[in-house]
Amino acid sequence: MGPYQPMLSEYPRSEFGKQQRRFQYSWFKKFPWLEYSPSKDAVFCFPCYLFESGKSQQSAFTVEGFKSWKHVNDGGKCAFLSHEGGSNSVHNTSSNLVVDLMNVTRHIDKVMNRESSEQIQKNRLRLTATIESVRWLSLQACALRGHDESLDSQNRGNFIEMLKLLGKWNDSIANVILEKAPGNAKYTSPEVQKEILHIIGNRVRNKIRDEIGDSKFCILVDEAKDISNKEQMAIIFRFVDVNGVLRERFFQIVHVNDTTAATLKKEICNVLTRYNLEINNMRGQGYDGASNMSGIFNGLQALFLKDCPYAYYVHCFAHRLQLALVTAAEKEISIWLFFSNLTTIINLMTSSKRNTELQSAQANEIARSIADGERELGRGANQIGNLQRPGTTQKLSLDRKISKLP
Structure with missing residues (x-):
């Protein structure tokens, strides 16, 4: 609320020798830090009264009250000017503290709330980036974690590399994720990924x-x-x-x-x-x-x-059909020989060197067929595949599918 500065119809007079002097209301405008006590007919320094620490250096303005009016309009020796002092005086230091006190936005509770609100926004942005990365990778059936996720790794896994990509295209995200995030709120641990x-x-x-x-x-x-x-x-x-x-x-x-x-x-x-x-x-x-x-x-x-x-x-009709086909095939010698020889061929060709040569020959054959017009072009067509081992039950393919689930 500021210093107490009452406007009286007439301030009490005090005798100083043969002269009578009294407080002047105009001094409030010239020295806004003054506050007046009608009961003591004295003035005090509002900032120093609030914030002067330790033993008072000018007790007249903080404890006893100043009322030596003849020393006010005394030129360079004015008591009020002497009290103000230089830029680093106790009075000016206290005045700066009063300014801070009057500035509500700088109060500790407001500063803490503002910092808390900013931190909340950063946490939400960081968590949103994590959620979107996990959601996209799970939608594409991609593994999240990598073999080596250390800072020195060239490839830290799909999840962290996805976060780095998001940060590369958005500075706001880049400023709150991974190494720039607090140690207790990175939102990148395996536990967080599983929870999401x-x-x-x-x-x-x-x-x-x-x-x-x-x-x-x-x-x-x-x-x-x-x-x-x-x-x-x-x-x-x-x-x-x-x-x-x-x-x-x-x-x-x-x-x-x-x-x-x-x-x-x-x-x-x-x-x-x-x-x-x-x-x-x-x-x-x-x-x-x-x-x-x-x-x-x-x-x-x-x-x-x-x-x-x-x-x-x-x-299940698929299981019934599969069982019927397997049983019928086992009774036919030519089919049994075919799959037996096929297994031997696959075992021979799946070594790295032979498999590479086979894929190269397949690529050349596809290129020749396309050039002769024997194959149609289209998205997903004419891809080079790998040899798959034959199995008598469809559970083999089911095992492969389940093993790839995150």
């Missing part, structure tokens, strides 16, 4: 759950070992949405300790319960023909039929 993937996965599953609504649904389940030799169970929902369109949605991969029917049923029921899907609404089951899945007494389909008699089991 988990959140994104939950949002996708909730979206699928909204599509299902109260409709009846079928489940398609199969299991296979991933590259770390852990058994993983894939769950797919098949349903008709509110628009009458048949949908088939991959829902989740669940790690199971074993492949017994009871364990598989328990894990599937946990997923259904977590997303509020009732077993009574199940109208179909699709598995392979293994005994733990199709057994009429203790198989997975039999356990679900006990809970819902309308959840009819259908042996």
